[in-house]
Structures are given as C-alpha cells and as structure tokens.
Amino acid sequence: MELRDIEIFLTLAEELHFGRTAERLHVTQARVSQAIAKQERRIGAALFERTSRQVVLTPLGARLREDLQAGYERIRGGMETAMETARGVRxxxxxxxxxxxxxxxxxxxxxxxxxxxxxxxxxxxxxxxxxxxxxxxxxxxxxxxxxxxxxxxxxxxxxxxxxPMSLMVSDDHPLAGRRQVRLEDLSDCVLPAIPEPAPHYWVEAVEPFRTPSGRPIPRGPQVTTFQEVIGFVLTSGLAAVVHADGPRYYQRPGIVYLPIEDAPPxxxxxxxxxxxxxxxxxxxxxxxxxxxxxxxxQGLEPAAETRRRRSRPESLT
Missing domain, CATH: 3.40.190.10 (Periplasmic binding protein-like II)
Incomplete structure (x- = not known):
C-alpha cells in the first residue's frame, strides 16, 4: 500500500466523510474513492460501510486503522524532522x-x-x-x-x-438550581465587562450584549483575567459565560456551571x-x-467532530 493511500485511508477514518477528506488532503473526491476501492480490492473486504446518511468503519477497517496509525505517524515524524533539519529550523x-x-x-x-x-x-x-x-x-x-x-x-x-458553552454562577445565584439555561435567561444576569482594547465583536461572541429577542444583558464590573471573573462570581452575584475549559479546569467550592442549551459551541x-x-x-x-x-x-472535540455529531439525526446522538 502506497504512503498516500495510507494517508487517505487514515484521514477518511477520522473524518468519516469523503468530501471533507478530499478537502483536507487537497485531492478530488474521486481520488479518495479510488484509493479506498483499491485498498478494499487488495484486502478482499470492505473497510467502510457507506449509506446516503453516513460513512462508518467496518470492524476490519477499525482494526486496520489501529495497526497503521502508529507506523504512519513515525514515518511522517521522521520525514518532517529530516526536512526541518535540512532547512535549519532553529x-x-x-x-x-x-x-x-x-x-x-x-x-x-x-x-x-x-x-x-x-x-x-x-x-x-x-x-x-x-x-x-x-x-x-x-x-x-x-x-x-x-x-x-x-x-x-x-x-x-x-x-x-x-x-459547549456554560453559564458560571455562584451556588446561591437565582439560576443555580436549574439543570440548564438558555441565552434568553442572560437578561436576568449581570455579566462582567471586558474593557478595551478587546474588540466589541470578540467580546460579544462569548458575553453577548443582548438576548436573541433583543433584551439587553446588564454589565457589571470590569475584569481582565479569569481569576477576577471567579472572584466576582463568588462574591458579588455576577454570572459569566465560559468555554468548556471552565468546568473542565475551574471546579471551585461555591461555583456552579449550567449548560447553555442554545448557545453555539x-x-x-x-x-x-x-x-x-x-x-x-x-x-x-x-x-x-x-x-x-x-x-x-483529552476530552476535547475538534471542530469537524462536533459538526458531524450535530448533523446526525436525533436518534443517533
């Protein structure tokens, strides 16, 4: 099996989508299909199950991916190291x-x-x-x-x-007893103010200024670090919209994280x-x-995987 065909197989095994695989490798979708068909003919069995809705690895395909991945990474790593050494990357x-x-x-x-x-x-x-x-x-x-x-x-x-995004509140906040919240609930919260030079559009992507229906979301004291955010949440009733690393790394006594069910990732x-x-x-x-x-x-989700899960029918999630 040629190295390029191995690369196509491993990329498709990760993406589970012929179009994304072709785009990622800068080849045509026909080239991806031909490479997989050639591999399946050589092996004598299907490596992927294809339907109009999804592409999944067969048990044989999953085993082949496991066997090939480590060797492929060693080859790529060796080639990259040799090329960078030759170019004098220091x-x-x-x-x-x-x-x-x-x-x-x-x-x-x-x-x-x-x-x-x-x-x-x-x-x-x-x-x-x-x-x-x-x-x-x-x-x-x-x-x-x-x-x-x-x-x-x-x-x-x-x-x-x-x-996913979450709302961080103290355990005595009025919303703390909820299992989850929606963006519309943010109008009942006071969010931290992130001062300039942070651009308005960049702040708004995480800490919106209005709810989806147009209700204003109050702003509280200015903050410049995440530790300041935690301090205000614990002591002044502030709430904060946080990324997934909040509940993953900042579990603190008195802090509650509520999933925001309608927030984009x-x-x-x-x-x-x-x-x-x-x-x-x-x-x-x-x-x-x-x-x-x-x-x-590590419990993180690359973007392509999250899009794939969101695009599946509800019964498959």
Missing part, C-alpha cells in the same frame, strides 16, 4: 495562551518538541482585555484565541477544538501576525493540524 518560539490552554495543547506541544528538539518553546499568558496586544508588540509569535478574529493584520489558523484557533510569520510558526501550526486526533483523547 530558534525560539513564544506561544501565547489563555488560562489553561497549555493543558489542552499538550499533544500539539509534545509533537512539536519531538520534531524540533533544538528549538526553545516558551509560554506566555494572554489577558482577555488585550487579546491581540502581545502578538502586535512581538511578545509572542503565535497564540490561541477564541473565534471570531477579524483583524486584518492577523492570520487565523486551524480550529484546534470546540466545545465556542471555537478556538491559532492566530499569528501575518507580517511576522516564520518557519517555526508554520511548524507549530502543522503540528496542531496533525495532533487533532490526540486532542479528542
């Missing part, structure tokens, strides 16, 4: 992160370190009140950020993961300053793209 990469993003990015960072052991990688926390400042001043080279990012001088890379990506793009930045972005499968094992 130096320092400063990675900007929000809160606990370093935990979420561990598979990416480990892969990057394995491939570029001579490169120095450091972490720098980015504040929510100035999300793009460290990039523009050169304090960091590439960073995580929730979407959308609509800055003309910044490049937006791959969506690394996405997850929060999406995170890598961003960098277009004019300052380096080979090291591109190398870290490639590592992020290739480590998507490992993120799933």
């Amino acid at each position: 130096g320092s990469l400063r990675l900007g992160i929000f809160g606990p993003n370093a935990h979420d990015l561990a598979p990416v960072t480990k892969l990057f370190r394995q491939r570029y052991p001579s490169c120095d990688l450091s972490f720098h926390e980015v504040g929510i009140s100035d999300p793009f400042g460290p990039l523009r001043t050169g304090q960091v080279d590439v960073q995580t950020c929730w979407l959308p990012v609509r800055e003309p001088d910044l490049a937006v890379g791959p969506v690394i993961f996405e997850g 929060g999406r995170w990506a890598l961003i960098w300053r277009t004019a300052a793009e380096t080979e090291l930045v591109r190398a870290y972005v490639r590592a992020a793209e290739e480590a998507r499968g490992k993120l799933r094992h």
Whole structure:
C-alpha cells in the first residue's frame, strides 16, 4: 500500500466523510474513492460501510486503522524532522495562551518538541482585555484565541477544538438550581465587562450584549483575567459565560456551571501576525493540524467532530 493511500485511508477514518477528506488532503473526491476501492480490492473486504446518511468503519477497517496509525505517524515524524533539519529550523518560539490552554495543547506541544528538539518553546499568558496586544508588540509569535478574529493584520489558523458553552454562577445565584439555561435567561444576569482594547465583536461572541429577542444583558464590573471573573462570581452575584475549559479546569467550592442549551459551541484557533510569520510558526501550526486526533483523547472535540455529531439525526446522538 502506497504512503498516500495510507494517508487517505487514515484521514477518511477520522473524518468519516469523503468530501471533507478530499478537502483536507487537497485531492478530488474521486481520488479518495479510488484509493479506498483499491485498498478494499487488495484486502478482499470492505473497510467502510457507506449509506446516503453516513460513512462508518467496518470492524476490519477499525482494526486496520489501529495497526497503521502508529507506523504512519513515525514515518511522517521522521520525514518532517529530516526536512526541518535540512532547512535549519532553529530558534525560539513564544506561544501565547489563555488560562489553561497549555493543558489542552499538550499533544500539539509534545509533537512539536519531538520534531524540533533544538528549538526553545516558551509560554506566555494572554489577558482577555488585550487579546491581540502581545502578538502586535512581538511578545509572542503565535497564540490561541477564541473565534471570531477579524483583524486584518492577523492570520487565523486551524480550529484546534470546540466545545459547549456554560453559564458560571455562584451556588446561591437565582439560576443555580436549574439543570440548564438558555441565552434568553442572560437578561436576568449581570455579566462582567471586558474593557478595551478587546474588540466589541470578540467580546460579544462569548458575553453577548443582548438576548436573541433583543433584551439587553446588564454589565457589571470590569475584569481582565479569569481569576477576577471567579472572584466576582463568588462574591458579588455576577454570572459569566465560559468555554468548556471552565468546568473542565475551574471546579471551585461555591461555583456552579449550567449548560447553555442554545448557545453555539465556542471555537478556538491559532492566530499569528501575518507580517511576522516564520518557519517555526508554520511548524507549530502543522503540528496542531496533525495532533487533532490526540486532542479528542483529552476530552476535547475538534471542530469537524462536533459538526458531524450535530448533523446526525436525533436518534443517533
């Protein structure tokens, strides 16, 4: 089996969609179909079950994926290391992160370190009140950020993961006894104010200013860090809309997380300053793209997987 055919098989096994596989590998959908058909003829059995609604691995296909994955990653890793060594990729990469993003990015960072052991990688926390400042001043080279990012001088890379949004309240808040809330309920809350230079559109993506029906959502004290948000929630009745890393990493006595059932998932990506793009930045972005499968094992959901689950009939979820 040729390396490219192995790559097509493993990508389809992850995406479970012929169109997305073709788009991700920059080939035609016919090329994907031909490669899978050739593999199935050679093996003598089906690797995927196809219907008009979904594509799933057969038991034989699942076993083949397990057998091929580790070897493929070693081959790709060896080739990438050799090419980067030949190109002389060295130096320092400063990675900007929000809160606990370093935990979420561990598979990416480990892969990057394995491939570029001579490169120095450091972490720098980015504040929510100035999300793009460290990039523009050169304090960091590439960073995580929730979407959308609509800055003309910044490049937006791959969506690394996405997850459900929750409302964080104290355990004596009027909504604390609910199992879940809706966006319309936010008009009965006071949300934190994130000051400039954080752009209005960027703040609104997480902390909306109006409910879907147009009711205003009150604002409380200004905050610049997540720890400040927690302090106000615990002591002043403030509520806060948070990403999936809130309940995952910030379980605290007196804090309750309520799923927001009609909120779109929060999406995170890598961003960098277009004019300052380096080979090291591109190398870290490639590592992020290739480590998507490992993120799933941490309890994170890459974007394609979440879209796939949402598109299935209710009875299949």
